[in-house]
Amino acid sequence: MKGDRILGVVLLIIAFVYGWEAVHFPEPFGGAETVGPETFPIMLSIILGISSIYLLIKPDADSEWPGVAMLSQLLFVIIALAIFTALLEPVGFIPATIFVVSFLCWRMGSKPVPALTTGVCCALSVFLLFNFVLDLHLPAGILEFG
Amino acid sequence: METLDFLLQGFAVALTFENLMFAALGALLGTLVGALPGLGPANGVAILIPLAFGMGLSAEASLILLTSVYAGAMYGGRISSILLNIPGDEPAMMTCLDGHPLALKGKAAESLAISAIASFIGSFLATIGLVILAPWLARFALKFGPAEYFALFTLAFATLGGITGKNQFKTVIAACIGLMIATVGIDLSTGNQRYTYDILELYEGIDFIIAIVGLFAISELLVFIEKHSSEGLKRVVLNKLKLTAADIIGILPTSLRGSVLGFIAGVLPGAGASLGSFISYTLEKRIIGDKGHFGEGDPRGIAAPEAGNNAAANGALVPMLTLGVPGSGTTAVLLAMLVSLNIQPGPMLFTQNADLVWGVIAALFVGNLILLLMNIPMVGVFVKLLSVPPKYLMPIVTLIASVGIYAISNSAVDLFFMIGFGVLGYILRKLEIPLVPIILGMLLGPEMEKSLRHALTLSNGDWSVLWSSSLAVGIWTLAVVGLITPYILGPILRRKMTKEAEKVQITGS
Numbered sequence: 099m100k101g102d103r104i105l106g107v108v109l110l111i112i113a114f115v116y117g118w119e120a121v122h123f124p125e126p127f128g129g130a131e132t133v134g135p136e137t138f139p140i141m142l143s144i145i146l147g148i149s150s151i152y153l154l155i156k157p158d159a160d161s162e163w164p165g166v167a168m169l170s171q172l173l174f175v176i177i178a179l180a181i182f183t184a185l186l187e188p189v190g191f192i193p194a195t196i197f198v199v200s201f202l203c204w205r206m207g208s209k210p211v212p213a214l215t216t217g218v219c220c221a222l223s224v225f226l227l228f229n230f231v232l233d234l235h236l237p238a239g240i241l242e243f244g
Numbered sequence: 245m246e247t248l249d250f251l252l253q254g255f256a257v258a259l260t261f262e263n264l265m266f267a268a269l270g271a272l273l274g275t276l277v278g279a280l281p282g283l284g285p286a287n288g289v290a291i292l293i294p295l296a297f298g299m300g301l302s303a304e305a306s307l308i309l310l311t312s313v314y315a316g317a318m319y320g321g322r323i324s325s326i327l328l329n330i331p332g333d334e335p336a337m338m339t340c341l342d343g344h345p346l347a348l349k350g351k352a353a354e355s356l357a358i359s360a361i362a363s364f365i366g367s368f369l370a371t372i373g374l375v376i377l378a379p380w381l382a383r384f385a386l387k388f389g390p391a392e393y394f395a396l397f398t399l400a401f402a403t404l405g406g407i408t409g410k411n412q413f414k415t416v417i418a419a420c421i422g423l424m425i426a427t428v429g430i431d432l433s434t435g436n437q438r439y440t441y442d443i444l445e446l447y448e449g450i451d452f453i454i455a456i457v458g459l460f461a462i463s464e465l466l467v468f469i470e471k472h473s474s475e476g477l478k479r480v481v482l483n484k485l486k487l488t489a490a491d492i493i494g495i496l497p498t499s500l501r502g503s504v505l506g507f508i509a510g511v512l513p514g515a516g517a518s519l520g521s522f523i524s525y526t527l528e529k530r531i532i533g534d535k536g537h538f539g540e541g542d543p544r545g546i547a548a549p550e551a552g553n554n555a556a557a558n559g560a561l562v563p564m565l566t567l568g569v570p571g572s573g574t575t576a577v578l579l580a581m582l583v584s585l586n587i588q589p590g591p592m593l594f595t596q597n598a599d600l601v602w603g604v605i606a607a608l609f610v611g612n613l614i615l616l617l618m619n620i621p622m623v624g625v626f627v628k629l630l631s632v633p634p635k636y637l638m639p640i641v642t643l644i645a646s647v648g649i650y651a652i653s654n655s656a657v658d659l660f661f662m663i664g665f666g667v668l669g670y671i672l673r674k675l676e677i678p679l680v681p682i683i684l685g686m687l688l689g690p691e692m693e694k695s696l697r698h699a700l701t702l703s704n705g706d707w708s709v710l711w712s713s714s715l716a717v718g719i720w721t722l723a724v725v726g727l728i729t730p731y732i733l734g735p736i737l738r739r740k741m742t743k744e745a746e747k748v749q750i751t752g753s
Contacts (some may be wrong), residue, residue, distance in 0.1 A: 099358075101674070101675050102675065109417060112424075113420075116325050116424060116439075119439065120438075123438065124436065126431075126434035126435070131699045133335075133696070133700040133705065134434065135433075135434050137697070137700070138692075138693040139427050139438070142420050142423050142424055142427070144419040145420055146417065149413045149416045149417045149420065150417065151287070153413065153414075153417070159542070161675075163674060164470050166737075168327070168470055172466050175469060176466075176663060176667060177461070179642075179666075180663060181659070181661050182646070182659075183646075183659040183660055183663065185655055186659070187580050199413060199640065199715055200640045202465070202642065203471060203635055203639050204632065206468070206635035207635050208633075208635045212636075216640070220640050220643060222640075224644070224647065228647065228651075232298065233296045233299070234647075236647065236650070
């Protein structure tokens with residue numbers, strides 16, 4: 099009930115903002131036509147608006163949400179993926195991959211040593227496969243040689 | 245006989261050594277994708293699309309590779325249903341009913357072989373159906389103007405929830421979200437910027453491949469972690485295969501009936517593979533009646549749903565190729581691939597890209613044969629894979645998905661977008677908002693808007709043009725029926741399906 103209500107409110111706001119922006123699009127170069135860039139978005143915002151009001155009136159039963167502990171764990175996973183992305187170019191594919199794969203394996207319940215082994219093997223084999231077999235160059239970063 | 249000529253040309257494309265290798269590779273990967281826990285067919289195909297691009301494959305080769313993956317995933321899904329009573333994907337649910345009891349009787353290998361043969365028959369017949377029906381439908385679709393197309397796109401969304409869909413409003417919401425994302429970027433016909441907020445990365449719009457991988461693969465990782473399902477499934481030992489010709493002949497009539505029903509369910513909008521296997525199974529049960537021992541390991545009870553769901557999977561390619569309107573998640577992902585190869589599916593596909601389309605159809609025949617040959621002797625290898633624990637598998641899959649996304653344009657920004665879509669996908673899944681209409685919205689959005697504008701420009705802004713032809717009225721009627729039927733039929737069908745599923749639980753425990 100609560101989940102759908104919150105969703106309904108959020109979607110209603112999105113529909114309103116989206117529609118409001120569409121109404122205020124600048125007039126296209128060469129003058130307005132019968133159907134401009136705003137026609138389709140306005141339709142969408144009306145349909146989304148109606149559907150979100152329906153959600154507010156008749157919400158479904160909530161599915162089970164994880165507790166705070168689990169949510170923070172998921173947050174850590176997201177952060178780890180973001181760190182991987184940030185490290186990929188400056189530091190290189192291999193270190194970034196060893197970090198993210200080992201971390202994910204460990205968070206999914208494997209012991210530290212096998213997790214690290216998986217990370218290292220995975221990083222090396224994917225790097226070699228992509229750079230030399232598939233000819234897709236992944237950033238080498240600090241391990242650049244030659 | 246024009247069709248036959250085209251088909252022969254298609255075989256000339258599909259039977260080159262390189263393309264045969266891709267079909268075999270695709271079949272192998274597809275079976276893996278279907279068999280491994282936590283990787284659905286849509287997910288598997290989505291992850292492979294950017295990789296196929298990165299490798300610089302030709303359009304034919306990438307299409308052959310990915311359609312073989314699609315066909316293979318349907319084969320792979322049955323392995324865990326038969327051995328462990330855990331359906332790999334939704335259409336494989338009905339296979340549990342007789343497949344698992346037969347496996348419990350010490351006939352696991354026979355059970356797997358029968359299902360492989362029935363799958364082959366289903367796919368094979370449905371591909372023949374595709375060859376006959378698709379060119380005909382494509383010719384018919386040439387009559388469609390922009391107004392009819394606009395109605396057709398609406399029909400696709402209206403029926404996407406399927407007859408068994410729960411809350412139609414949530415499908416509508418998801419479709420709207422997808423269509424809204426599609427409007428981000430520079431408007432093609434006027435050059436206006438829409439919703440870009442002066443962010444350079446948004447000028448070209450949001451790449452749907454990034455959205456697909458994020459919504460499916462990354463959110464799957466989060467769901468897996470949440471459910472703590474990180475251990476592998478239990479190891480199963482296979483008996484030695486003893487299959488006689490009589491066994492195969494025994495399932496033939498069943499497989500034929502199942503294939504026809506499945507194909508029809510696949511072609512029709514809103515039915516899909518789950519319903520295909522369900523209808524095939526229940527009809528077979530009714531025809532054979534007390535003479536069979538359904539639910540206790542009757543081989544015909546395996547053959548019917550397997551032929552049904554494979555036929556439906558191939559049948560679903562008919563509307564996707566001829567009209568550009570996919571009916572399921574996986575065909576939507578295949579459509580994504582076509583669009584990113586700059587091939588616009590639709591009636592013109594059969595005239596403009598005849599080589600390509602017939603090559604793919606021929607590859608379906610070849611791929612199925614490879615799958616049959618691969619699945620009977622090599623099933624032991626796939627069975628071993630079931631025990632790979634997801635705690636090692638999921639991180640690796642996530643990594644490969646990210647590498648593919650990075651390879652599209654060598655930009656880390658795309659990866660941030662992917663992660664963002666992953667979070668969005670997780671939240672939406674929790675709120676039971678279906679993800680497939682979002683993808684479909686992003687894919688069809690530009691075409692849908694274009695046909696609306698064409699129709700309205702031709703009529704000088706008169707909206708009634710949208711329902712002025714009888715064809716358009718027909719499509720609109722179907723769309724309305726598709727949107728409303730689930731409210732009437734849905735609860736009844738769902739109850740029936742769960743009742744059958746409960747029986748599985750009882751016999752399984």
